[in-house]
Amino acid sequence: xxxxxxxxxxxxxxxxxxxxxxxxxxxxxxxxxxxxxxxxxxxxxxxxxxxxxxxxxxxxxxxxxxxxxxxxxxxxxxxxxxxxxxxxxxxxxxxxxxxxxxxxxxxxxxxxxxxxxxxxxxxxxxxxxxxxxxxxxxxxxxxxxxxxxxxxxxxxxxxxxxxxxxxxxxxxxxxxxxxxxxxxxxxxxxxxxxxxxxxxxxxxxxxxxxxxxxxxxxxxxxxxxxxxxxxxxxxxxxxxxxxxxxxxxxxxxxxxxxxxxxxx
Amino acid sequence: xxxxxxxxxxxxxxxxxxxxxxxxxxxxxxxxxxxxxxxxxxxxxxxxxxxxxxxxxxxxxxxxxxxxxxxxxxxxxxxxxxxxxx
Numbered sequence: 549x550x551x552x553x554x555x556x557x558x559x560x561x562x563x564x565x566x567x568x569x570x571x572x573x574x575x576x577x578x579x580x581x582x583x584x585x586x587x588x589x590x591x592x593x594x595x596x597x598x599x600x601x602x603x604x605x606x607x608x609x610x611x612x613x614x615x616x617x618x619x620x621x622x623x624x625x626x627x628x629x630x631x632x633x634x635x636x637x638x639x640x641x642x643x644x645x646x647x648x649x650x651x652x653x654x655x656x657x658x659x660x661x662x663x664x665x666x667x668x669x670x671x672x673x674x675x676x677x678x679x680x681x682x683x684x685x686x687x688x689x690x691x692x693x694x695x696x697x698x699x700x701x702x703x704x705x706x707x708x709x710x711x712x713x714x715x716x717x718x719x720x721x722x723x724x725x726x727x728x729x730x731x732x733x734x735x736x737x738x739x740x741x742x743x744x745x746x747x748x749x750x751x752x753x754x755x756x757x758x759x760x761x762x763x764x765x766x767x768x769x770x771x772x773x774x775x776x777x778x779x780x781x782x783x784x785x786x787x788x789x790x791x792x793x794x795x796x797x798x799x800x801x802x803x804x805x806x807x808x809x810x811x812x
Numbered sequence: 813x814x815x816x817x818x819x820x821x822x823x824x825x826x827x828x829x830x831x832x833x834x835x836x837x838x839x840x841x842x843x844x845x846x847x848x849x850x851x852x853x854x855x856x857x858x859x860x861x862x863x864x865x866x867x868x869x870x871x872x873x874x875x876x877x878x879x880x881x882x883x884x885x886x887x888x889x890x891x892x893x894x895x896x897x898x
Binding site: 706726 | 825826829834836
C-alpha cells in the first residue's frame with residue numbers, strides 16, 4: 549500500500565489524456581520517483597507509441613491478468629529513466645475482457661513496488677472507464693476549453709464523485725491569443741462551470757505534435773512551453789506550492805518587440 | 813444571428829460568452845439526469861397540482877431550468893385562465 553494510484557481521465561476522446569499521462573509519468577520519473585504507467589485503453593493502445601516504447605512490447609496487461617506471465621515480465625523499462633515502467637495494453641482484446649476487480653488487484657500489487665501508478669483511462673464512461681478508475685485513489689481530469697470536452701468532463705466529475713471524489717483538473721491546449729480575444733473559455737470560466745480544484749494549465753503547443761512524432765514527450769524538452777507547464781504540474785502533484793500563471797495572452801513588452809521584429 | 817453580426821461590426825468580444833451560457837444551460841439538465849419521460853411526469857404532476865387550486869391553460873405550461881444566478885433554478889410558467897362566468 550505504498551504508492552499513489554492516479555487515473556488520468558477526460559470523458560471526451562482526443563483532448564490529450566495519453567499525452568498527459570506520458571508527460572506526468574516522465575516528469576515524476578525525472579524527480580526520481582518510481583513510476584509505472586498502465587495503458588488502460590485495451591484495443592486502442594497508444595501510450596507505448598507516445599512514449600517511444602512500441603518496439604519493446606512482449607507481454608501486455610491481459611497476459612498478466614490471465615496469468616500468462618508475471619507483472620515484472622510485462623513491464624517495459626524506459627531507457628531514459630530506469631525508474632519508469634510501462635504496462636502496455638493489449639491491442640487485440642476488448643475492454644470487457646478485464647474486470648474492475650482484476651484492475652483493482654493489479655493496481656494494489658503495483659502500488660507495493662512503485663511510488664506512483666498512473667492509469668491512462670480510455671475515452672468514454674463505459675467498462676473501460678470503470679476498469680481504469682477501479683484501483684485508483686486519485687483522479688486527474690483533462691479537458692480542453694471547448695464546449696463538448698467541458699460538458700463530458702462534467703459528466704465524468706459526477707461519476708468520479710461517487711467513488712474516488714473530486715478530480716484535479718488540467719486544462720489542456722489553452723490558446724492565450726484566443727483567450728485574450730474572448731474567443732475561448734478562460735481558466736476562471738472553466739473552473740466556474742466545473743467547480744473542481746485546478747492542477748494546471750497546458751498551453752497549446754506545436755511541440756506536442758513533434759514530440760509525438762518521435763516518441764519523446766515535451767516534458768523532456770526544456771524549451772517547450774507545454775513541457776514547462778507539465779514540469780510545474782509534476783511539482784504540484786508532489787505537494788509543492790507552485791503558482792499557476794493565468795494564460796490570458798497579455799504578452800510582455802520584450803515579447804511584443806520580438807513579435808514585431810522577428811514575427812515570433 | 814443579427815446581433816452577432818452587429819457585435820462583429822463594432823469589434824465586440826468573441827464567442828466565449830455564448831459557449832459559457834450554452835454550457836451552463838445544458839449542464840443543468842445533464843446534472844439532473846432527467847429523461848424525457850421523467851420530464852413529462854413532472855410536467856403532469858405540476859399541472860395537476862396547480863389545477864386543483866387555480867384554473868390554468870394546460871397547453872401553455874412550460875418548465876425551464878436556468879442558471880442565471882449562483883444556483884440552478886427551475887422556472888415554471890403556467891398561464892392563468894379567467895374565471896368562467898357563473
